[in-house]
Amino acid sequence: xxxxxxxxxxERDHLRPRIDLIVFMIDIKSKYSLKNVETSLAxxxxxxxxxxxxxxxxxxxxxxxxxxxxxxxxxxGETYCSPVLFCELELEGIRVSTAQRLLRxxxxxxxxxxxxxxxxxxSLMRSSDDN
Amino acid sequence: MDETVAEYIRRIVxxxxxxxxxxxxxxxxxxxxxxxRTLNFHQIKDSISQEVVQLCVENSADIKxxxxxxxxxxxxxxNKRMWSVYQMKKSGExxxxxxxxxxxxxxxxxLRSALxxxxxxxxxxxxxxxxxRVAWGTLHKKPNQYKPSxxxxxxxxxxxxxxASMLKSTLPLLCQALIVASNYHDIREMELRSHSLNxxxxxxxxxxxxxxxxYSPKHLxxxxxxxxxxxLRVVQENRSEKERRHRLNWEVFGDGPQPKLEYAQYxxxxxxxxxxxxxxxxxxxxxxxxxxxxxPHLLESLKSLAPAGMADARLSPLLTCIPHKAxxxxxxxxxxxxxxxxxxxx
Numbered sequence: 001x002x003x004x005x006x007x008x009x010x011e012r013d014h015l016r017p018r019i020d021l022i023v024f025m026i027d028i029k030s031k032y033s034l035k036n037v038e039t040s041l042a043x044x045x046x047x048x049x050x051x052x053x054x055x056x057x058x059x060x061x062x063x064x065x066x067x068x069x070x071x072x073x074x075x076x077g078e079t080y081c082s083p084v085l086f087c088e089l090e091l092e093g094i095r096v097s098t099a100q101r102l103l104r105x106x107x108x109x110x111x112x113x114x115x116x117x118x119x120x121x122x123s124l125m126r127s128s129d130d131n
Numbered sequence: 132m133d134e135t136v137a138e139y140i141r142r143i144v145x146x147x148x149x150x151x152x153x154x155x156x157x158x159x160x161x162x163x164x165x166x167x168r169t170l171n172f173h174q175i176k177d178s179i180s181q182e183v184v185q186l187c188v189e190n191s192a193d194i195k196x197x198x199x200x201x202x203x204x205x206x207x208x209x210n211k212r213m214w215s216v217y218q219m220k221k222s223g224e225x226x227x228x229x230x231x232x233x234x235x236x237x238x239x240x241x242l243r244s245a246l247x248x249x250x251x252x253x254x255x256x257x258x259x260x261x262x263x264r265v266a267w268g269t270l271h272k273k274p275n276q277y278k279p280s281x282x283x284x285x286x287x288x289x290x291x292x293x294x295a296s297m298l299k300s301t302l303p304l305l306c307q308a309l310i311v312a313s314n315y316h317d318i319r320e321m322e323l324r325s326h327s328l329n330x331x332x333x334x335x336x337x338x339x340x341x342x343x344x345x346y347s348p349k350h351l352x353x354x355x356x357x358x359x360x361x362x363l364r365v366v367q368e369n370r371s372e373k374e375r376r377h378r379l380n381w382e383v384f385g386d387g388p389q390p391k392l393e394y395a396q397y398x399x400x401x402x403x404x405x406x407x408x409x410x411x412x413x414x415x416x417x418x419x420x421x422x423x424x425x426x427p428h429l430l431e432s433l434k435s436l437a438p439a440g441m442a443d444a445r446l447s448p449l450l451t452c453i454p455h456k457a458x459x460x461x462x463x464x465x466x467x468x469x470x471x472x473x474x475x476x477x
Binding site for chain 2: 001002003004005008009011012015030032
């Protein structure tokens with residue numbers, strides 16, 4: 001399901017399945033997209049932040065048109081205990097591998113991988129911070 | 132043959148891209164087909180131009196023919212020049228029959244009586260456009276062929292498109308000659324400038340696709356909205372919002388291509404409004420500021436802002452009024468009246 005911002009329009013509530021993973025996409029060229037994500041985060045139920053939220057920063061191939069501070073994005077990931085992925089949508093290889101990563105995360109969040117749950121992401125993040 | 136004419140022709144030929152030289156010389160028609168066949172178009176341009184000049188010498192070309200070649204070049208490469216638009220006014224409502232010979236005679240007469248040394252050339256094109264080229268001299272100096280003015284006049288309209296020479300002082304004289312020749316009594320410069328002559332014509336002749344406020348509520352732009360093939364597994368949560376934005380955009384810009392403008396300039400003479408405690412600019416003078424938008428194709432880029440999600444669907448009327456008001460240079464003064472129409476002054 002694609003949405004431009006949260007909250008989701010209520011008229012489609014009955015058509016929506018259970019949400020297993022929320023990916024917030026931030027375009028590195030647009031300050032507006034970061035702002036939009038920050039405002040939308042306020043509408044997310046706290047239970048999602050146990051591994052069911054992830055930030056995807058796009059457009060990193062064009063660092064010369066960068067409008068969003070890297071620090072701001074990483075801080076966002078830390079504040080909300082959620083992983084931050086970087087990708088470049090214009091390159092097919094990276095696009096495909098990012099999609100595969102997200103799909104893997106989704107499988108885990110939806111409970112399709114025995115032995116691993118979404119909570120694992122939170123603990124994984126903890127350890128990388130200690131470096 | 133005059134050395135300066137030879138040099139002038141040589142320079143024009145050098146400007147023409149190599150594969151266009153033959154066609155342009157054919158359009159010119161001054162050299163015969165037989166002569167054109169003797170030219171080797173596969174050598175370097177320098178040599179081609181020398182050969183062309185040689186042939187022109189044989190035919191005793193004078194400045195008049197060279198000027199025609201110059202018009203032809205500028206007609207094809209019209210977008211290299213910056214064009215402004217002038218509007219002429221008639222005193223009465225009489226619809227006079229337009230006589231091209233009379234026009235030319237009056238135009239030449241007016242210019243020549245003021246300045247003895249001018250080169251004036253006319254060329255008519257199929258779309259009722261009369262192209263005029265004027266090279267300016269003074270009482271004592273011969274005309275400078277390298278800085279001419281070009282005028283495009285559609286006789287059935289009150290509009291004149293001018294690509295003025297660098298010599299600014301020639302403009303009033305040019306305007307005067309135009310109104311005398313065309314039997315109008317006044318001429319004013321519109322605040323409309325662009326490199327694309329056709330777009331300027333589209334705007335003043337209202338040839339671009341306009342959209343009117345009334346529309347059928349059921350009319351949705353199904354075709355235009357989703358250019359990529361939609362995967363049915365992807366659900367758009369904000370589809371109705373997206374459709375609304377596209378519809379609003381369509382209402383403002385319409386379906387067809389927009390006229391091509393490169394700039395929109397807004398000269399602000401408004402008062403700076405700030406918190407009185409901030410103590411900024413407490414003088415009661417207007418804050419002068421110039422805002423300029425530039426783009427290879429300004430109106431198309433404005434049209435694509437809302438669909439790209441970079442702006443709200445309702446763009447400022449100051450931007451969207453550009454084709455309707457036929458202007459891209461604005462002066463904005465303080466709002467004195469509530470009516471928004473009076474907000475923008477000429």
